[in-house]
Amino acid sequence: MVFLTEYTSPLLIYLLFYLRLSSVYDAKECTTRVRHPIVHLACICHCLHYLRHLLETLFVHKISEGQTPLKNLIKGCAFYWGFTSWIAYYINHPQYTPPSFGNRQVTLAAFTFLICEAGSHFISVALVHQNQSGNKSSFPSPSINPFTWLFALVSCPNYTYEIGSWISFTLMTQTLPVGVFALLIAIQMALWARKKHQLYLKKGTSSQWRKAAMIPFVL
Known part of the structure; x- marks a missing residue:
């Protein structure tokens, strides 16, 4: 319920701003200004991100039966809901301007x-299979899937990809709120990654010291 609550609301909140409700934006300005295609693309990408999280929570991840303190739930919801509102307000604003380098920047x-x-x-799928195998004392290994090859360089590629998504979204929309959110997410995930990396090292072999926690050859 914690993850479903944190991820469902950003999805709905963003869509409310995308509809440009008259209680949020000036109705006359909304009708006179045509939306740039990046606004629609940003909505699709944002929804895709949180839909993926929701589907993985329901069908991929193995959630523990422990309880989350109410204060942690409140903090998590406030963080995601607040930033989603800030992000969605700016991107869907009638005066929003597209990125500086145009379609080339957006496409890339x-x-x-x-x-x-x-x-x-x-x-996420690879980590679930790793846990189901019962072998939790070693790093997950790269497989035939190219997306898992990052395991050869970092201990927590899931965080690497997550941060990559938000950095890409920042460049795609070129808005300050997304950049601030991406920075805070990166800091938090760096802390989690280093903690997990140290745990792997305690249980692993000496050759695993060559790996980084989250960013290859850096962190």
């Missing part, structure tokens, strides 16, 4: 976004 960023979303999904 959108393509990278889709690659990272696919990578996040396949890494």
